[in-house]
Amino acid sequence: MxxxxxxxxxxxxxxxxxxxxxxxxxxxxxxxxxxxxxxxxxxxxxxxxxxxxxxxxxxxxxxxxxxxxxxxxxxxxxxxxxxxxxxxxxxxxxLAEADDEPTSYADNDEFTWGLQAVQAANSQYTGAGIKVAVLDTGFDTQHPDFAGRSVTTKSFAAGEDAADGHGHGTHCIGTACGPRAVEGGRGYGVASGAEIFAGKVLGSNGSGTDSMILAGIDWALQNECHVISMSLGADVREVHPPYVTAGRRALEQGTLIIAAAGNNAKRASNDPGFVGAPANSPYIMAVGALDSGLQIAPFSARTLPGRGGQVDISGPGVKVYSSWPGAQRYNTISGTSMATPHVAGVAALLAEATGYRARELWAELVQQARRLEQFSVDVGAGLTRSPEPVQEQA
Amino acid sequence: MASQRTFIVTISETYTSDMSAAVTQLESHGLQVQQVLGMLGQVIGQAPDERVKELKGLDCVQSVDSEQQYKAL
The missing domain is CATH 3.30.70.240 (Alpha-Beta Plaits)
Incomplete structure (x- = not known):
């Protein structure tokens, strides 16, 4: 080099x-x-x-x-x-010396460790003009940190409105699209200028079916969303054919689907787990979770043998601070669910910066990721990273 | 009456441009259609297990898959 x-x-x-x-x-x-x-x-x-x-x-x-x-x-x-x-x-x-990028991060008064690690904290890009769909447990549209933001909601859970009766959806949306500056608190959102589409495809009990999730994807495509973030999964090794087609047809329509690899690893017991559905589909990007020392999280699932079964990229997923419904307003939780919206947010920044969509956006995310000295079967291309600042033209 | 299960029917590429024709075919072969996902080219509906082989054999059908459950991770 x-x-x-x-x-x-x-x-x-x-x-x-x-x-x-x-x-x-x-x-x-x-x-x-x-x-x-x-x-x-x-x-x-x-x-x-x-x-x-x-x-x-x-x-x-x-x-x-x-x-x-x-x-x-x-x-x-x-x-x-x-x-x-x-x-x-x-x-x-x-090149004789290694770069001096930090190897660990911590929340500070201004930003979460995740925003710092993916280099979104001071990015000139905000995801402006990019539509991000987060398909999850709904969204607390009354959350004060999102006042004035463009938010479109829809529920695919029978008998439930789009409000977040769980918390998981509001947390994921906060990481992907929340604010970078919060009065009296720290910023936590990667694509703070993106247009938000909150599809409730998991009920307030935190579970959902293919019917709900595929309907949510179809809705996001109808709305021409550029990025779909899905922090959900099932611990099954078999690739589920509907998501192979859904992922491919989404790419053909200019939309990149990003999904959580899964939390089924128990690495302390030498069980690395496996990427579950739908992230194990070949046209859906699978996201692993890193801790603040940029080590693979103990729960983060390992690549599943076979096409599409790989972990493609990683994001901050341990002790992630973000928005939460109701009076609580904030919560700090862990999961490949938390890593996924970091990648979706970065995808929005890259989409804004480059104009790339779908397969090109996938390639850009991989190329832009910071390589880590860990197994690629665990972290894929490495830590997702925001676009470089524009250089002054001579 | 045989018990019904929910299936995801993925329509073949060459038939996605006329989803209503595909839906008519599926209905005539035992699928009770619940949702038509026009952007994805998929149909969600219920059918008894014994009709699944028949549905899979239709020209317009790429795959018929049982519905799965997912959870927040």
């Missing part, structure tokens, strides 16, 4: 990299092969640059240039309506 030596010393004086592409992946470049092979070399020559270090397959050139010549070049590409970026050339070296 190579890395910039440092942000301040690694630039090569007078050398610049010209990138003929859109600045963000949210707006992919429209530059075609012909433009990269013919138009760009002509532009470089017209601006007084050589083309010996222009790589047409990449659409990238490296040039020697005084700053004023860059201004002339920038004016020329702007005149051609050609997307291009200029960054200084940097020196790279073999």
């Amino acid at each position: 190579i890395t910039p030596e440092s942000q301040t010393t690694a630039e090569v004086p007078g050398r610049y990299v010209l990138i003929f592409d859109s600045p963000t992946s949210a707006h992919p470049s429209t530059l075609g092969v012909a433009a990269l092979e013919d138009k760009v070399p002509n532009l470089l020559s017209a601006a007084g640059y050589g083309t010996t270090e222009y790589f047409p397959r990449l659409g990238i050139a490296v040039v020697d240039s005084p700053p004023e010549q860059l201004d002339d070049f920038s004016a020329r590409v702007a005149g051609e309506h050609m997307p291009a970026r200029v960054v200084p050339e940097r020196i790279y070296r073999i």
